[in-house]
Amino acid sequence: MTMQAMIDEWYPVGLFSQLDAAGRGTALMGEPIVVASDADGNAKVTGGNGRVLPVCVRYGHVWSSLGAPKKALFSIPEADQTGRRFVDVGVVRVRCSPLRAVENFLDVAHFPFVHTDILGAEPHTEVQNYKVEIREDVDEVWATQVKFYQPLAAKSASGGITTEYMYRVPAPTCSVLYKTCPPRPSEWDVITLFVQPLAEDLCDVWPWMALFDDTTSLTDLIHFQQTIFLQDRSILENQIPRLLPLDPGLEIPTRADLTSVAYRRWLKRHNYTYGAQLVAQ
Amino acid sequence: MKLYDYILSPSCYKVRLMAALTGVKLELRPVDFHPGAEHRGPELLALNPAGSIPILEDGDLLLTESSAILVYLAAHAAPEWLASNKPEEAARVQQWLSFSGRLTASLGCARLHEMLLRPGDIGALQAQGIAALRELEAGLVEQAERGMRFLAADRPTVADIACFPYVALAPDGGVSLDPYPAIRLWSRAVRALDAFIEMPGIHRLHELKPEPHIELGKA
Ligand SMILES: N[C@H](CCC(=O)N[C@@H](CS)C(=O)NCC(=O)O)C(=O)O
Ligand SMILES: [Fe+2]
Numbered sequence: 313m314t315m316q317a318m319i320d321e322w323y324p325v326g327l328f329s330q331l332d333a334a335g336r337g338t339a340l341m342g343e344p345i346v347v348a349s350d351a352d353g354n355a356k357v358t359g360g361n362g363r364v365l366p367v368c369v370r371y372g373h374v375w376s377s378l379g380a381p382k383k384a385l386f387s388i389p390e391a392d393q394t395g396r397r398f399v400d401v402g403v404v405r406v407r408c409s410p411l412r413a414v415e416n417f418l419d420v421a422h423f424p425f426v427h428t429d430i431l432g433a434e435p436h437t438e439v440q441n442y443k444v445e446i447r448e449d450v451d452e453v454w455a456t457q458v459k460f461y462q463p464l465a466a467k468s469a470s471g472g473i474t475t476e477y478m479y480r481v482p483a484p485t486c487s488v489l490y491k492t493c494p495p496r497p498s499e500w501d502v503i504t505l506f507v508q509p510l511a512e513d514l515c516d517v518w519p520w521m522a523l524f525d526d527t528t529s530l531t532d533l534i535h536f537q538q539t540i541f542l543q544d545r546s547i548l549e550n551q552i553p554r555l556l557p558l559d560p561g562l563e564i565p566t567r568a569d570l571t572s573v574a575y576r577r578w579l580k581r582h583n584y585t586y587g588a589q590l591v592a593q
Numbered sequence: 594m595k596l597y598d599y600i601l602s603p604s605c606y607k608v609r610l611m612a613a614l615t616g617v618k619l620e621l622r623p624v625d626f627h628p629g630a631e632h633r634g635p636e637l638l639a640l641n642p643a644g645s646i647p648i649l650e651d652g653d654l655l656l657t658e659s660s661a662i663l664v665y666l667a668a669h670a671a672p673e674w675l676a677s678n679k680p681e682e683a684a685r686v687q688q689w690l691s692f693s694g695r696l697t698a699s700l701g702c703a704r705l706h707e708m709l710l711r712p713g714d715i716g717a718l719q720a721q722g723i724a725a726l727r728e729l730e731a732g733l734v735e736q737a738e739r740g741m742r743f744l745a746a747d748r749p750t751v752a753d754i755a756c757f758p759y760v761a762l763a764p765d766g767g768v769s770l771d772p773y774p775a776i777r778l779w780s781r782a783v784r785a786l787d788a789f790i791e792m793p794g795i796h797r798l799h800e801l802k803p804e805p806h807i808e809l810g811k812a
Binding site: 327529532 | 629708710767
């Protein structure tokens with residue numbers, strides 16, 4: 313592994329709403345850090361030897377970095393749209409590589425088997441063709457036109473619908489997904505997975521949502537998303553090998569999911585290998 | 594009946610599972626346990642000063658112990674889930690109902706620590722969890738010798754439902770179930786019950802493949 317390429321990225325380190333002056337001890341890429349609020353209520357993140365780390369607060373979370381971020385945190389324009397509900401789903405720890413947590417999030421094919429009767433159901437297991445690209449102008453991985461039949465796509469859905477998804481990877485351990493918004497067909501619901509790398513094989517996952525849904529209670533929205541993520545957790549903890557395998561040599565198209573191939577290619581291109589292992593496949 | 598419920602809580606799942614198995618309809622009142630810690634807020638502390646869930650309300654009755662809730666549901670709708678009047682069986686049901694509290698305090702706390710970052714001495718919690726699992730394994734082996742598939746009888750009782758969730762979710766807290774064949778068999782028997790329901794991390798039994806067809810007398 314090399315940490316260098318990923319060290320200048322922003323990572324989620326806590327919920328802004330839960331900051332306190334006493335601070336919470338956690339870790340970022342192996343380094344113990346403390347996330348607290350200062351006298352003015354601003355977020356403050358301190359590294360191992362007491363050094364003050366960069367901080368920004370966005371999407372309900374506190375973000376920090378062990379290095380010197382070269383650009384601002386990626387933007388999610390929907391976060392500023394009025395009428396959306398913003399949901400802090402809360403942290404879940406997973407004993408897996410942070411990169412594997414993101415890769416699993418990008419994969420639609422597991423829905424009927426892992427999220428049975430919610431995000432998928434047999435016999436509707438087929439993933440129709442969709443488009444995947446690395447958008448050079450923004451340097452992000454995008455998958456679009458992903459269509460899938462879902463028995464209960466969202467709390468706001470009242471039955472089975474064919475849902476359309478777009479997936480976006482704007483940072484090595486973050487993914488943003490856009491999916492059909494049942495009450496507002498012209499808009500997308502936004503569901504994110506922000507992953508805090510504690511170590512190469514251990515991460516804290518902070519899901520966050522920006523939804524149009526005026527009827528479901530906040531607690532129900534949280535529980536819906538936690539249910540889904542907990543179904544993934546046991547799968548993630550049992551993946552072998554723990555680290556995400558990246559092929560150092562020639563890219564041979566595997567049978568793997570297209571988005572996953574693009575994600576791995578993008579990681580490799582940037583040397584984003586904290587949580588990966590380089591192996592010929 | 595109103596259940597103060599959290600979808601990821603094994604203790605609340607005991608109640609949902611028992612209700613499903615006995616055909617009792619529950620009104621669910623979701624509690625923002627994580628990240629909101631609503632169970633430690635004024636409204637719920639007024640109902641249960643212990644600051645835990647499940648809480649069951651039925652008219653004047655307010656119950657805050659899952660074992661008591663299981664007994665109430667069974668007595669209401671399906672008394673065959675309670676102990677019969679055989680002294681040994683009655684005692685065994687009671688023994689495992691009490692024992693289930695040790696599973697909560699060990700495997701349950703290990704799970705909260707590993708999953709939701711609850712503080713705790715993870716090594717000690719896992720060690721206590723393993724000790725409890727060994728005791729359960731031994732109990733099930735003894736039952737098998739008596740020709741019984743479940744903890745207190747040859748039919749499932751409230752004792753099985755009280756112990757099943759934290760055991761099935763032990764891997765969430767970093768405790769493997771691989772060393773316990775009797776527990777795995779028992780877990781399959783519980784999951785095979787009619788009207789069994791899942792929770793995240795506990796899967797229904799997948800359809801068994803049909804037996805391979807062996808024709809005798811032919812090459
Ligand atoms: N009274 C016990 C409590 C069960 C229990 O420990 N419930 C957990 C949730 S699964 C809880 O509420 N814990 C309180 C906390 O951890 O703050 C029972 O009903 O079995
Ligand atoms: Fe999933």
